Amino acid sequence: MVKNKKTVVLGANAKPEKYAYKAINMLVAKGHSVIAIGQNAGEVAGVTIKTKAIPLKNIDTFTLYLNPxxxxxxxxxxxxxxxxxxxxxxxxxxxxxxxxxxLNNIKVEVACSLVLLATDQY
Incomplete structure (x- = not known):
């Protein structure tokens, strides 16, 4: 089992055709804690999508599904x-x-979370 990396999916979506939806499912399946924040409330793989930013602690990764x-x-x-x-x-x-x-010593990764998860590079 990989180390649990507490992940925030920003741009979360409850529509099965969306990549954010697929990412939440794969993160949960791989044993990561997921916080989902999106425009519309919903639920994916037992994770409730929050529609407002919530206080966060001990976050390893933000994975973005929002345009610039x-x-x-x-x-x-x-x-x-x-x-x-x-x-x-x-x-x-x-x-x-x-x-x-x-500038804030946060690592930038330009990648696809789904590929990183599928290839055990997450």
Missing amino acids: VRQRDYYNYIIEAKPARVIFNPGTENPEFYQLLE
Whole structure:
């Protein structure tokens, strides 16, 4: 079993065709603690999707499923949570945010969470 990496899925979605939905399922299946934050309430793999930012502690990873414009609302939230890393999934690439994260000693990973999980590189 891999080490449990407490992960926030930002841009969570309860629609099965969405990548955020697939990521939550795979994270749970692999034994990671998941906090899901999205625009609409719902539930995926037993994880309730929160529609507001909640206080966070001991976060290892944020995995983003929000476009760069929508990410701006979360810059401070993510930086204040002090995660070990932020994964920018395809379509979420954001050089402006990379710089802010790196200035705060937060690792930037431009990758696909689904691929990292499937290949045991998460």
